[in-house]
């Protein structure tokens with residue numbers, strides 16, 4: 211805390227993990243002897259660089275780029291790139307730290323990393339985005355590689371940005387290799403990768419509910435966000451017979467008691483790339499609430515009564531008051547599609563309530579898992595069908611649930627998937643770090 215007071219979200223992520231680890235630290239005294247905690251909280255490497263590019267008006271623009279290579283004990287560094295004005299080293303350290311345990315928990319051979327820039331893609335033309343991506347990769351390429359570090363997308367980085375980044379990597383290195391995931395299907399992308407994080411969050415909710423003899427069928431669900439994760443979460447919810455009734459973006463939220471219309475949501479967010487007010491113009495049953503009209507200090511999405519809630523926008527979008535409102539309204543399941551969407555006190559409220567609560571590093575691991583499947587397809591020069599990838603994704607999410615649930619039970623905290631996910635993820639990385647030597 212003394213060393214990183216300027217990185218509050220990083221400290222929050224570390225605190226959440228460390229709070230759960232005491233039982234295993236008591237059991238495995240070697241971890242303290244080998245200084246695993248002191249080593250695991252420090253990234254192996256943080257690269258930070260200037261990104262200089264020219265806008266459409268011929269003006270020079272300057273942004274900061276980063277890659278936080280956190281831990282490679284289990285495999286090549288792996289984690290997304292985020293382009294958003296809020297990006298700084300502390301945000302990427304929080305995301306990279308979480309990524310270590312998520313990737314470990316997925317059972318796949320990948321280390322943890324995260325990167326990005328404070329570049330704001332909103333309002334930029336396609337050529338500006340292309341020039342920015344090319345300038346970003348001109349600095350990044352020397353630090354990555356198909357068996358070294360394999361970035362993917364995150365907030366503000368979708369298929370278009372990955373294509374521009376890959377094009378520049380290829381130009382600079384003359385190598386056509388799986389150095390990025392989330393690629394276009396034309397050059398090595400995997401079917402079902404765009405859907406994977408949102409679908410995975412729903413599969414994880416199903417795994418939690420199956421274990422309790424419950425299901426999502428016919429249930430009202432709330433979803434926050436209106437980007438990649440939220441859209442595919444809504445899509446899978448509809449496929450399994452549930453009814454998502456909300457979506458949100460940074461300007462406001464939609465409540466549609468008839469159920470979110472996926473075709474309209476995709477039209478507004480993927481094609482027009484406009485605000486959610488447009489959704490309300492197109493669907494008469496939808497009610498739009500701007501952020502300015504949210505209850506003070508609250509996120510209005512969590513006011514809507516639901517059986518299951520899926521936070522899929524961003525960090526700290528669900529606080530204690532939101533959690534208490536959800537619980538008071540009878541919510542029995544929360545599966546986190548976004549990274550660290552719930553504040554620490556909200557997490558504690560969910561655990562104490564005994565509802566089915568799936569923390570991000572378990573519930574949103576579907577994206578990185580299918581990224582690893584994309585790497586496997588690239589390495590073997592194969593393309594698997596959508597159904598084959600989707601089936602594997604479902605299995606992986608059920609396995610993650612099983613691993614987290616079994617570990618929680620092993621340490622006497624049955625049902626506490628926060629503890630189960632943290633310990634199960636940590637144990638593998640710690641053992642690998644010890645085996646690899648100092």
Ligand code: NDP
Nearest residue numbers: 364365366407435436437438439459460523524548549577
């Ligand atoms: P997108 O950029 O596609 O969408 C993000 C959505 O969240 C947008 O609707 C955006 O609204 C909204 N949002 C962003 N910041 C805020 C904010 N401060 N307040 C309110 N709304 C906000 O990103 P993704 O869907 O890919 O990512 C969403 C979350 O899921 C992130 O936490 C990400 O780290 C996590 N995640 C993503 C994975 C993936 O595969 N893409 C994998 C694992 C986790 P607006 O457009 O108005 O900014």
